[in-house]
Amino acid sequence: MLSLFIRVTVLFLSLLYAIYSQAQLPYSKTYTTHDGLVHPQVTKLFKDSRGYIWVGTKGGVSRFNGRTFINFTLREMHLLNQINNLSEDSKGHIWASTNEAISIFDGLNWRSFEFENEIHNHNSCKPQHDSIYIVDRKQNIWKFYNGQFTKKHFVNTTGLEINDIKFKEVKTNITLV
Numbered sequence: 001m002l003s004l005f006i007r008v009t010v011l012f013l014s015l016l017y018a019i020y021s022q023a024q025l026p027y028s029k030t031y032t033t034h035d036g037l038v039h040p041q042v043t044k045l046f047k048d049s050r051g052y053i054w055v056g057t058k059g060g061v062s063r064f065n066g067r068t069f070i071n072f073t074l075r076e077m078h079l080l081n082q083i084n085n086l087s088e089d090s091k092g093h094i095w096a097s098t099n100e101a102i103s104i105f106d107g108l109n110w111r112s113f114e115f116e117n118e119i120h121n122h123n124s125c126k127p128q129h130d131s132i133y134i135v136d137r138k139q140n141i142w143k144f145y146n147g148q149f150t151k152k153h154f155v156n157t158t159g160l161e162i163n164d165i166k167f168k169e170v171k172t173n174i175t176l177v
Contacts, residue, residue, distance in 0.1 A: 036069035038062045046086035046094075054094060056083030061096055077103040078112030089130045102132060102144060116142070116149050 031037050039059025046054040053064040060073040061083055074080065081098040088094055094105040103112040115134075131145040133152075141152045 031064075031069075036062070036071065038069070038071035038073060041082075043082050043084060044086050046088070048088045048094065049092060054086045056086050056096060058082040061086070061094075072105070072110065077105075077110045079103050087132075091130065095132060097132065113144065113147060113149075 033040050037055065037057070038061065039057035041058040042055055043058060044054075044056030046056070048054060051066075053066075055062040055064060055069075059082075060071060060075075060077060060079075062069040062071050077096060079096070079098050079101055081100055083096050083098060085097040086094065089104075092107070096103045096105070096110075099115075101112050101114045103110045131143055134142040134144065134149075136142060142149050143152050
């Protein structure tokens with residue numbers, strides 16, 4: 001009798017464990033061009049303040065609302081190369097950058113701004129409010145604001161110019177619910 005009780009208890013606990021462990025698995029889905037993604041090679045993910053997931057690819061940008069994609073090709077964005085960075089400014093505009101240009105989406109249209117020759121194939125790009133800071137290959141720092149690029153010079157407390165600046169990127173997990 002005790003042996004039967006132990007077997008039933010072990011069976012019950014095993015079933016309970018199996019059910020509980022299944023409930024802890026995160027939901028995962030793979031999206032492809034068949035689901036509406038603009039290009040199969042993803043280069044950047046970004047979640048905006050409205051909850052949209054922006055997917056930067058080698059062929060443009062896809063905006064995902066949780067069900068469907070709205071696509072913007074590189075041609076529509078007036079860009080020539082893969083998307084390297086996506087961000088949002090304080091007005092809710094989406095910024096997409098490549099090695100050669102920045103394109104800004106105001107909710108209706110994309111406006112593109114080609115980088116100065118010195119900035120092409122830059123080392124890093126960091127959005128900040130309504131600007132973007134870019135470190136070129138010679139470690140010069142450029143600020144893009146209001147449609148214009150300006151080279152910035154930073155000095156330390158001794159007055160020497162600072163040339164070796166790198167932006168630290170903080171990785172963010174994006175969870176689709």
